[in-house]
Amino acid sequence: MQLLALGLNHHTAPVSLRERVAFPFERIEPALAGLKELWQNSGPERRAEAAILSTCNRTEIYCVTADAAAGDRAIHWLSQFHQIPTAELVPHLYALPQSEAVRNAFRVASGLDSMVLGETQILGQLKDAVRTASEAGALGTYLNQLFQRTFAVAKEVRGQTKIGAHSVSMAAAAVRLAKRIFESIETQNVLFIGAGEMIELCATHFAAQHPKSLYIANRTIERGEKLAESFVGKAIPLSALPNILHKFDIVISCTASSLPIIGLGAIERAIKIRKHKPMFMVDLAVPRDIEPEIGRLTDVFLYTIDDLGAVVREGNTVRQSAVAQAEAIIETRVKDFMQWLEARSVVPVIRDIHAQAETVRQTELERAKRMLRRGDDPLDIFDTLSLALTKKFLHGPTLALKTASSNERNHLIQFILEWFRHSGTSDK
Incomplete structure (x- = not known):
């Protein structure tokens, strides 16, 4: 079985591409069904597993399959699903096999690969992705084990390092940028579009x-x-926006809409009514809520999630000292998981060995039963049974020693001696 992580993130792709590759929540289950069908159609393997993590900053597919061409098939599938030419997609994608996929999952969950170093929101998003995959019947032994260990590693990193100290967030970055435009936020009218976790966090900072x-x-x-009450604010329906946008100096938007909510025409009208008084706008959504053309207007200061990321990086220095410690923890846990994965790979072999041994045992047991029914001496039966079993179990190692080349023989002798040493203590 091959483990693979395929995706793109804020390091490899601009927001304009990330928003096109993002999976809205309602499309994740159908996408998982499509992935399972993809693996099933590629060969006889029926135990393929898949999970999709889709956030503002990354879209990643984790899969386990026996398909040797899993990466190429997944890229082609992703291209078709989102109707993006493969040539446009490939330069921004990363395909991480085996231990690299494990390391990526551990680093993402621990906040080491986030735009905001050490942020915790990604861990909740990953847990949601795993829950969705589980409910869709797309998880199995391998991915279940990977993600359970992923959550444990994230907890260990946060408990043993200061990766989450000195909080730096997108919300804090938005406030910092707003202060560059306005002398004081106390004199400004602020509008938040959406009511999700990110908006709540931003509202907390601005309030x-x-x-x-x-x-x-x-x-x-x-x-x-309900959210407005928490900040002694007011709530309005989205439909009211065109008529009141001109009243706001600061606009922060983060919704799950698949199409822009605020268009160029609406802002042009608002700026005209405001007599060209500046507007500060932040679009934290992927796909974007605010048409990017608005950023070209002279009196509008529009920032995307990528722009805020640059501001956030300015304040990340404090957390850098914890990175080396966190990476060391992750490397240890990656090795642990790969040892478990390698142990799982011999399970079918162990199962076959037990099946063959059982066949031998049953054959000799039936022979002993026939001797017993015939009235033979029980002691002779025991002796014959034990001798037959011993000869049959020794036949393989003996034949291997006789037919081995001189280079192989020394290794084989050491292996057989170690085997018998463990065999002699197996019942203790």
């Missing part, structure tokens, strides 16, 4: 700056109202 007003716009007004 701490005591803005003039704080609004939450959400498709579900009840959820928006």
Whole structure:
């Protein structure tokens, strides 16, 4: 069985491509079904496994299959699923086999590969991805073991290092950028579009700056109202945005919409009504909520998730000292997992050995039963049974020694001696 991680992230691909490769939540189960069908159609293997991790910063497919061409098939499938030419996709993809896939999972869960070093949100996103794959029936022994160990490694890294110390986040970066545009956030009107975890985090940071007003716009007004209450703000429906956008100096958006929510025309009208007073806008969504053309307007300061990533990296120095320690923990755990994986690879061989031994045992046992029914002396039967079993089990090693080349014989002798040493103590 081959373990593979295939994907792209903020290191290898721009947001314009990441948003096209992202899997909306409702499409992940159908995608997993397509992957399982892909492996089943590639050969007789029926135990293939798959999981999909899709966030703002990365899309990764983890799979276990006996297909030797798993990487090429997965790339072709991903290209077809998202209708992106393979030639456009391939330069930004990474395909990580075996231990590299394990190391990648451990590093991602521990926050070592995040745009914000040591952030914890990715661990929850990975757990959600595993839960979805499990519910879709796409997980098996190998990926279950990989992800359980992944979660344990992330816990160990956070418990034994300072990788999560001195919190640096996208929300903090957004506030820092806003302060570059406005003298004080206390005099600004702030609008948040969406009501998810990222928006809640951003609202927490901006609320701490005591803005003039704080609004939450959400498709579900009840959820928006609940979040707005936490910050003594107000909730409005998304449908109201075109008429009131001009009232806001700061706009932060992060929804799960597959199409932009704010278009160029709406912002052009808003800027005209504002008499060209500047607007600060942050688009944290993938796919993007705000049309990128808006960034060309003179009076609009539009930042994407990649722009915030650059700001975040400025404050990451404090966490760097913990990286080497975290990497050392991960390397140890990668070796542990690969030892488990190698042990699993001999399970079919062990099963065959036991089956052959059982066949020999049953054959000799039936012969002993016939002797017993015939009235032979039980002691003679025991002697004959034990002698027959001994001869048959020694036949293979003896033949191997006789037919081995001179180079092989010394290794074979050491192996057989070690085998008998363990055999003699197996019942203790």
